[in-house]
Amino acid sequence: MTTTIKHEHFKTRHRHLDVSVDVQHCHIPDDERTRLQEDLARLGDELLEFPESHLRLSIVYHPNQEEYHAQAWLKLPEKRFVAGRYSPWLDYSLMRCFAKLRRHVESYKEEASLPANGSSTARPAINGAFVPSTEHVLDALDKAVQWQDYRLFRRGLAGYEDWLRAHVASWVGRYPQMTRQLGETIDIDDIVEEVFLMAFEQFPQRPKEPTLSDWLSKLIDPALKTVWHNPDERENVDFARTFGTGSELLDAAHAAARRSKPK
Incomplete structure (x- = not known):
């Protein structure tokens, strides 16, 4: 019989990225923890150019709806992002949540790299x-x-x-x-x-x-x-x-x- 963990909290750090993770009403399997650490490491690498960054990740299982909700709040210097995804599957919920965060970061980095007085033919x-x-x-x-x-x-x-x-x-x-x-x-x-x-x-x-x-x-x-x-x-x-x-x-x-x- 599987024991459901009501609440779990842990912290980790990847490069300049400080991470705080809250888990409620579910257990994260070992293979999913490995994938989670890989996603965090990848995000940390993408944020390496920022002197500091902070991520809060919430993972909640809602038994009535039989859905997971992964939501992340990312704080960068002068910028904040939020991304979330509901799904019946934990790995898919996390995958889409991190994919959205990475798109936000990519767009932010592209905007920051544009010249102040750049011209465009559009x-x-x-x-x-x-x-x-x-x-x-x-x-x-x-x-x-x-x-x-x-x-x-x-x-x-x-x-x-x-x-x-x-x-x-x-x-x-x-x-x-x-x-x-x-x-x-x-x-x-x-x-x-x-x-x-x-x-x-x-x-x-x-x-x-x-x-x-x-x-x-x-x-x-x-x-x-x-x-x-x-x-x-x-x-x-x-x-x-x-x-x-x-x-x-x-x-x-x-x-x-x-x-x-x-x-």
């Missing part, structure tokens, strides 16, 4: 983001859709991601209730990914006018409402972002479904 959008000035990616996107290759489609839209993320963040502000849930049950990246998934599905029917960026903008509100009202879609979005679509996504979903839940 036209400015909102919140300092830029809209790509050309639509040269259409042929590549069309081929990706014909081949049913979401990863290729996603790479073709990489130049729109920062602009779209800023646009989504601004749009979420229209829904105060959703804004309060950011970093908890939903994430800006989830909505961005849902926009790309909708674009992938609807691309053959895309109107020739307006521009690609204007068309993506019109997908934000339906994508936002889909993620907000359909928790299952959040998992689909995460699987798509992590594994792709088609047979890769199906295999990943089947593998996840075979994992056991705590007794």
Whole structure:
């Protein structure tokens, strides 16, 4: 019979990263502890350029919902980030939580490296983001859709991601209730990914006018409402972002479904 640990707290340090971990209502298996230490070490390496950083990680199992909730708060000099993920599977919850944190860190480092008076040929959008000035990616996107290759489609839209993320963040502000849930049950990246998934599905029917960026903008509100009202879609979005679509996504979903839940 497995004994459930009601509460566990431990601290560790990786490079310049101080880590505090709280575990409630679950036991972390040895293999998962090893993966957790690897994730922390990887994050510590990515934060090496900062003189100090602090991470608080909370892992809670909710027996009524049969879900884990991994949530992390990262403090850097002059910047704070939060990332979280609910999932029936502990390893998946932690994996997505750390993936979101790394995306936040990567974006922050990229922004910090931009020249103060740098120039760009793109036209400015909102919140300092830029809209790509050309639509040269259409042929590549069309081929990706014909081949049913979401990863290729996603790479073709990489130049729109920062602009779209800023646009989504601004749009979420229209829904105060959703804004309060950011970093908890939903994430800006989830909505961005849902926009790309909708674009992938609807691309053959895309109107020739307006521009690609204007068309993506019109997908934000339906994508936002889909993620907000359909928790299952959040998992689909995460699987798509992590594994792709088609047979890769199906295999990943089947593998996840075979994992056991705590007794």
